[in-house]
Amino acid sequence: MIKEEFEKLINDNKDLNKLLNEKEIIGFSDFSKLNFNTPDFRDYIEERYLDSFQVIYKKYSTKETYNNAKINALLRSLEYLGNPNIIKAVETTLNDTLNKSLNFLKDSKTIADEDIEKLNLKELLNSINMTVINIFNKTKSSELINNTKDQIIAHLLYISHQLKDVSPKYQRALYDTNEEILEKLKKINGYNPYQKSKYIGYSNSESPKTTDKSNEDKPILEVKKDKKYWIYIVIGILILMLKFCARI
Structure with missing residues (x-):
């Protein structure tokens, strides 16, 4: 033509x-x-x-x-x-927008570790708005943007994990925010909720670090189980032992 x-x-x-x-x-x-x-x-x-x-x-x-x-x-x-030339030309500008969300989420991760009640829920949802989602979905060939996308998804899943046990009755705003985060993640092309291990893992905060796993196998973020978790485990074991002893 x-x-x-x-x-x-x-x-x-x-x-x-x-x-x-x-x-x-x-x-x-x-x-x-x-x-x-x-x-x-x-x-x-x-x-x-x-x-x-x-x-x-x-x-x-x-x-x-x-x-x-x-x-x-x-x-x-x-x-x-x-075309690929266009995506390459605009990826830095678009990634700057994504980094604003990522930086906010990094701060929110720290807050969530300390006190979930102090989270800015409105800005938390805004960090995964339609502009961010469209950047993800329309620039799939950009390695730069894909790397930032994985970081953002990991931080959102980490915060979602911290919110998973909130009460829908007594902590409704936190509960609804978590539900909306999970719904927004579903709008990201290529995101699979059954592959969370790519983004977050779970470890004992007191266990020694190992170096035998390659970086490709490691999740982006790790959720450390706090001392309460291990206290509950010990209590559970003691209860089982008492029940066992009672039968003897």
């Missing part, structure tokens, strides 16, 4: 024309139904698309002018208009 035909297709499509020629996007922009977004077309628009993407993302991702609908429409466009 020659240049003139590509240009006609762009100009005849309202969303494409706005994106590529006006460097703007609307929240309802939908590029999923384009029947001409071939590799040749993507290569043809690459320079303009990258320029538009960077301008729009910078404009609407800042705190003062943040527009959730436009940012997510832009991220969705990556699947239909982007």
